[in-house]
Amino acid sequence: MEGQAISTLCTPALVVDLDKVKKNAQRMIERCQKMGVQLRPHMKTHKTLECADIMTGGSRRCIVVSTLAEACFYADHGFDDILYAYCLPFDKVERCALLSERLDLFQVLLDHPDALQQLKKRPLKDGRLWHVWLKIDCGNGRAGVLHSEPEALRLAQAIAGTEGVELTGVYAHCGNSYNCRGVEQIQAVAQETTTLTLQFMEKLKAFGIICKSSIGSTPSCSHPVKDMEQLSEVHPGNYVFYDTQQSVIGSCSLGDVAVRVLTRVIGHCPHRNQLLIDCGWTGISLDGAGKLPTGYAMIEGHPNLKLLSMTQEHGRVEPISGPLDYSKYPLGSMLTLIPYHSCASAVMHPVYHVHSEGRLLGKWTPTCGW
Amino acid sequence: MEGQAISTLCTPALVVDLDKVKKNAQRMIERCQKMGVQLRPHMKTHKTLECADIMTGGSRRCIVVSTLAEACFYADHGFDDILYAYCLPFDKVERCALLSERLDLFQVLLDHPDALQQLKKRPLKDGRLWHVWLKIDCGNGRAGVLHSEPEALRLAQAIAGTEGVELTGVYAHCGNSYNCRGVEQIQAVAQETTTLTLQFMEKLKAFGIICKSSIGSTPSCSHPVKDMEQLSEVHPGNYVFYDTQQSVIGSCSLGDVAVRVLTRVIGHCPHRNQLLIDCGWTGISLDGAGKLPTGYAMIEGHPNLKLLSMTQEHGRVEPISGPLDYSKYPLGSMLTLIPYHSCASAVMHPVYHVHSEGRLLGKWTPTCGW
Numbered sequence: 070m071e072g073q074a075i076s077t078l079c080t081p082a083l084v085v086d087l088d089k090v091k092k093n094a095q096r097m098i099e100r101c102q103k104m105g106v107q108l109r110p111h112m113k114t115h116k117t118l119e120c121a122d123i124m125t126g127g128s129r130r131c132i133v134v135s136t137l138a139e140a141c142f143y144a145d146h147g148f149d150d151i152l153y154a155y156c157l158p159f160d161k162v163e164r165c166a167l168l169s170e171r172l173d174l175f176q177v178l179l180d181h182p183d184a185l186q187q188l189k190k191r192p193l194k195d196g197r198l199w200h201v202w203l204k205i206d207c208g209n210g211r212a213g214v215l216h217s218e219p220e221a222l223r224l225a226q227a228i229a230g231t232e233g234v235e236l237t238g239v240y241a242h243c244g245n246s247y248n249c250r251g252v253e254q255i256q257a258v259a260q261e262t263t264t265l266t267l268q269f270m271e272k273l274k275a276f277g278i279i280c281k282s283s284i285g286s287t288p289s290c291s292h293p294v295k296d297m298e299q300l301s302e303v304h305p306g307n308y309v310f311y312d313t314q315q316s317v318i319g320s321c322s323l324g325d326v327a328v329r330v331l332t333r334v335i336g337h338c339p340h341r342n343q344l345l346i347d348c349g350w351t352g353i354s355l356d357g358a359g360k361l362p363t364g365y366a367m368i369e370g371h372p373n374l375k376l377l378s379m380t381q382e383h384g385r386v387e388p389i390s391g392p393l394d395y396s397k398y399p400l401g402s403m404l405t406l407i408p409y410h411s412c413a414s415a416v417m418h419p420v421y422h423v424h425s426e427g428r429l430l431g432k433w434t435p436t437c438g439w
Numbered sequence: 440m441e442g443q444a445i446s447t448l449c450t451p452a453l454v455v456d457l458d459k460v461k462k463n464a465q466r467m468i469e470r471c472q473k474m475g476v477q478l479r480p481h482m483k484t485h486k487t488l489e490c491a492d493i494m495t496g497g498s499r500r501c502i503v504v505s506t507l508a509e510a511c512f513y514a515d516h517g518f519d520d521i522l523y524a525y526c527l528p529f530d531k532v533e534r535c536a537l538l539s540e541r542l543d544l545f546q547v548l549l550d551h552p553d554a555l556q557q558l559k560k561r562p563l564k565d566g567r568l569w570h571v572w573l574k575i576d577c578g579n580g581r582a583g584v585l586h587s588e589p590e591a592l593r594l595a596q597a598i599a600g601t602e603g604v605e606l607t608g609v610y611a612h613c614g615n616s617y618n619c620r621g622v623e624q625i626q627a628v629a630q631e632t633t634t635l636t637l638q639f640m641e642k643l644k645a646f647g648i649i650c651k652s653s654i655g656s657t658p659s660c661s662h663p664v665k666d667m668e669q670l671s672e673v674h675p676g677n678y679v680f681y682d683t684q685q686s687v688i689g690s691c692s693l694g695d696v697a698v699r700v701l702t703r704v705i706g707h708c709p710h711r712n713q714l715l716i717d718c719g720w721t722g723i724s725l726d727g728a729g730k731l732p733t734g735y736a737m738i739e740g741h742p743n744l745k746l747l748s749m750t751q752e753h754g755r756v757e758p759i760s761g762p763l764d765y766s767k768y769p770l771g772s773m774l775t776l777i778p779y780h781s782c783a784s785a786v787m788h789p790v791y792h793v794h795s796e797g798r799l800l801g802k803w804t805p806t807c808g809w
Contacts, residue, residue, distance in 0.1 A: 079507075079530045081809060113751060135752050137449075155752060156705045158717055159771030160449045180706065183770045211753055212706050212715055244750070335526045336550065336582050345582055347528055351786055352809075355725040380614070381483060381782055382505050382525060383581055400553045401529030412751055416721055417786075419808045438789045439451060439722075 081352035089327035111306025116435035142436035238281030246288035259289035312411035357409025369405040451722030459697035481676025486805035512806035608651030616658035629659035682781035727779025
């Protein structure tokens with residue numbers, strides 16, 4: 070297939086524009102270099118070796134993952150300095166211990182004293198330390214101990230004071246930047262998360278505790294604020310692909326989005342003024358319901374079309390206004406979907422087709438599961 | 440892992456109750472035998488060899504699939520008499536031709552004259568015939584030529600009159616039964632679809648055309664009407680697993696649902712009166728948004744809990760009313776989700792864990808992609 074046009078692919082197919090991936094990755098690398106902050110790119114969006122190589126500039130060091138399956142996959146392929154940024158799951162402590170004993174630097178994360186107890190119960194061999202990040206919540210409202218709770222400081226002290234355990238850093242995810250519209254709002258969230266994290270670091274310092282700090286999210290790292298220079302690390306991930314959601318937030322332009330789902334017209338339904346396409350929710354996911362005027366995705370080059378609904382293998386497309394001109398959409402013709410959320414679309418595909426300017430270069434195979 | 444309790448699994452994990460699967464499958468086999476109608480079970484829900492064996496009573500014959508990947512997977516493992524019940528995708532005609540030339544009986548489906556032209560352009564070798572089902576729409580509103588359109592009869596005649604092509608049957612999917620509540624409404628849809636299909640068969644007969652007829656959907660085949668005895672085949676699929684959606688529709692009782700997603704508590708958020716669990720949309724899918732009072736799933740044994748929202752690897756759970764008693768949900772404790780839509784949840788899992796009465800028996804590995 071190499072060298073052939075992407076239009077020769079069977080559909081649905083997820084295609085990755087390698088030039089845009091490299092550009093998105095390089096821009097983030099340079100931005101972080103300029104800030105003097107270590108970039109620890111997140112792998113959750115693509116879960117492939119090839120894209121991880123691009124995001125780490127070939128170093129295969131300093132990554133963050135969302136599942137232990139990703140951690141093992143990268144560890145098995147020569148990656149190291151891996152942060153498993155997920156509140157320590159008690160069923161996976163032994164697997165985490167084995168990775169900690171095997172890699173130069175495997176790092177875990179927690180937000181509760183009970184998790185620290187789990188680590189104490191499983192000391193590492195050969196005098197190795199558990200490298201632990203404390204997750205704090207600076208307004209995101211998902212995981213993490215609230216930055217303002219006395220418990221947060223107590224837990225940091227407990228980690229730092231536990232034998233066999235090292236407090237490696239303080240970690241905050243500013244996923245609340247996904248509610249933003251425009252650079253100003255994004256930077257307000259970036260500023261708030263940074264300020265609260267740095268204040269927390271100061272409080273730790275007062276107790277004689279010095280460790281790293283990291284915040285992240287694609288919106289905030291695409292439009293960083295100056296104070297982020299004081300952080301040790303940032304950990305965005307989605308930016309390597311971007312998506313329609315990020316363009317709506319203001320993280321990127323639509324031209325930066327590196328992934329598409331190719332689909333073909335498989336039905337004409339003039340009695341409903343609709344087309345059927347061969348992309349259902351198995352091809353792009355149900356993420357983005359009600360978020361875009363064009364439905365579950367944007368249809369490239371056809372701003373008047375809406376991906377109205379999907380079943381397992383079918384998508385219903387209708388015009389936003391007016392009657393469909395079926396002569397423009399013959400059966401078998403291709404449509405190109407720009408996903409609402411590339412993380413959600415990518416996870417539906419067992420393989421990604423990589424291209425440059427529409428010519429196929431090869432395939433990337435993501436890892437999956439947990 | 441065999442013989443161990445399912446509670447030892449790492450989470451999220453999709454578990455399949457083999458006893459319920461066998462019971463659901465056997466009940467459908469017996470129901471169809473009693474009706475004198477051929478059961479052609481749909482594979483789209485599970486996509487595994489093991490479950491296909493159970494659904495076909497070990498014959499490995501007479502199945503229906505939703506993707507060509509499924510067709511190839513089953514063909515490669517000794518299955519035959521396979522109906523690819525998806526409006527002939529023009530990019531996959533050659534692969535369909537190869538399956539038609541290789542299997543005893545590979546069958547395709549179409550609803551448009553342009554698709555028939557595609558078959559004519561690719562005659563099969565050795566005098567083999569394309570076995571073609573005509574898809575008609577009897578009110579479902581997705582694929583299929585409208586049963587009432589003169590075009591439907593013309594297309595049937597064209598298929599029957601084309602050299603190298605055989606009109607094998609007429610196929611209607613009554614997915615509109617998913618809008619029903621209760622047996623009465625389900626049977627009204629089953630009756631209407633059956634009546635319209637049989638009327639269409641009569642019209643064909645008047646033109647001297649005799650072929651098979653098939654309707655399907657889990658609700659209608661779980662509560663068949665007498666006239667369905669006049670059909671050649673039925674083609675339900677989801678019934679082997681069932682799910683919360685089917686219990687709400689009235690296809691089954693909640694006790695019949697054979698799949699669960701196991702998850703664990705990974706966070707306590709008393710400031711939000713929430714728990715975090717390790718099942719995000721990668722573990723159960725976003726299907727069912729806004730459909731259940733308990734959110735994206737039911738949480739077995741905890742009717743007051745709601746799966747409120749999910750991100751990639753996190754689920755937020757809150758009580759429907761009152762404050763959470765965190766002592767009942769310690770970190771690391773397991774919760775059991777009954778999926779809203781088992782087809783959508785199963786497709787998220789690279790492996791299913793099969794058990795009997797909570798003791799692991801082994802793993803099933805589904806096929807994936809297209």
